[in-house]
Amino acid sequence: MIFSELYGAYYNVLAGILQIAVSSPPLTPEDLHRIVEERAFSESLWQLEALLKNERWPLLKTDGSTALKHPPTMPLTLLQKRWLKAISLDPRLKLFCDEPLDFPGIDPLFTAADVGCYDQCQDGDPYEDENYIQNFRQILDALHRRCPLRIHSLDAAGRKRYADVMPDHLEYSEKDDKFRLQCHRGRSSMTINLARIIRVSPSDREIQPSPGKLRLPKQGQVEFELIDHRDALERVLLHFAHLEKEVRKQDALHYVVRLSYDQQDETEILIRILSFGPMLKVISPPHFVDQIRERLRRQKERPL
């Protein structure tokens, strides 16, 4: 069972508290605050403080000592082992390690035959390709060590290029089944598709700004009216659920939705809005409306 106290925030907090009580007593209020902040929720502190103060659970005394003799640990549950076994079968695991771990006698929670995606793009990254794997691992290593890299790659037109960059993080798109490296190049940011990388090597260039301050892509906003026919409300809002949005109800059938998106993805957002047909009408920005009008005009002029 997934919804179990065994995996709960309070059990994790208690394990942290008891670890200090066993290994380096006494537990201070600062320890408690830190552990709760790291492992639990915004209202947990006062709830847990009250419970611990009353010695509600015969585990920890009010003086911070405990009857436990060992720092608390919990073996993996069967569910955890089954999930780990399942990801051992995923081809993307090779990006991280040569040999998957073995869990003898454990059935995987799922295999590729049990779960499938019906709308993923068919030109995903080559996870079995040795060069791709080597590049991926070098980038991941540089992310750990915060080291600059020189990356030789092909651009969209197939021309060879290289750049000295400071890796910031790897971005994975489930729709495209592709990894992209988000990195700093001088004061600007850069995105490199991993599948286009030819070679990765250490760079001796000093690159600013420091990792963790990647400039976010410029944001765009689009506002559209939604007409709730054919279950459009549910379909549209779920479809765009991964983006930041605000929805306002106008009446029983009409809603106004404002979506925020990365401006570099505007064409993708546009065709996704078009896919809902007359259930959506873009209100702003004007250039977005114009693009849709233009596509409709071109379509109307085609002799079908």
Added chain:
Amino acid sequence: MAYSELIKNFNRVRGYMREFFVYGFKSREDYTQKSLRSYDNERRRIESWLGDYMRFHQTAEGKIVFLSIDSRRVRHNPFYRAWKSKSFTDGAVTLHFILLDILAGPEDVHSLAEICEQINEYTALFDGATAFDESTVRKKLNDYVREGILEKLRRGRSVYFRRSSSPPYYSRDVLDFFSEVAPCGVIGSFLLDKSPQRESHFSFKHHYITTALDSEVTAGILDAIKRRKNICIRILNRNKNSVSEHLVTPLRILYGVQSGRQYLMAYHLRSGYINSYRLDRLLSVKTEKAAAEFDALREKLDRMQSNIWGVSTWCRTKDSLETVTFTVCYSDSEGFIHERLEREKRCGSVERLDPNHSRFSAKLYDSSEIIPWIRSFIGRIVTIEFSNREIEERFWSDLEEMYRLYHQDEEVKG
């Protein structure tokens, strides 16, 4: 009863979280299925778990609460926090830590009686601590054997318990990645909770985080598939506000990375059809008897999937698939349109007719499923034909409606 941020039943918050995140336009008074007090408590809990993402705005109808999350900017699914809010009894938490302390090492092997005796030594240090009777301890030990935390050993007629071995597992990078992309990723998040904290090196685009809310039913279905068992599913019918039960053979879970939906593909024992069921509408999954025809049914689904665009297995014309064909045009510098067709064709086929035209065709159970994708080529479509005339008429009438919607302002101005 005093308010607690922990809950006993996840389904109590599952619906509210989806409403706050996916819809986010309802006021307190719009939540009519439960009492207003229930709404207040659940909203407060969700705020406690996900306060950073909670937003409000005021309308004439009242205060609107919603969750606003750009999933590209978060490294870990915030909804996983809700799965860590299970309530427990004082006895359960006490026994958990004491039992695992008694059975701390691989050499610690004890009988029930020995364990009970040792528990008393722990609790004796606390004034007024409740003693645990043998049946309570036995039940907890057996629960932990089922969970895989403990092992039961038989020596002659005696039964002993010890902790299970815990093999080393994957690095934090592996867990950071797969906890976001693998089914039931919340299990990876549980494992991450045991690792030292540091920021993940992965972010995710087109990432539908609401699927996390369906983790329990997903795990139940996957377990039944693995064991080749039928299941009884309880489905919430949104339009009728009613619940129905169905006995099915679960065959596969299919998910859409462009729609955020997850479906169970299953054989309905009473109707004799393979249908799709939205996972977010499943309230519970109960394992039933063995599914005798599992292998044959899954093979049938495999065959069917080469004619299913999304998940619909509903064929209007019995024993005959529907055909869809359309041609798009593009300029010499727009070869990416052909590449896009190739990339997104799914079970269809694409043919390049000349340097400026490509044709897509497919045979489908339900051709209405492909219409949204075809609409994304508006402006480039030069021919289109559906064997199902009703669907084709709807395509044209929708297009007319779009012309009207976007050009009525111009007409008024003109």
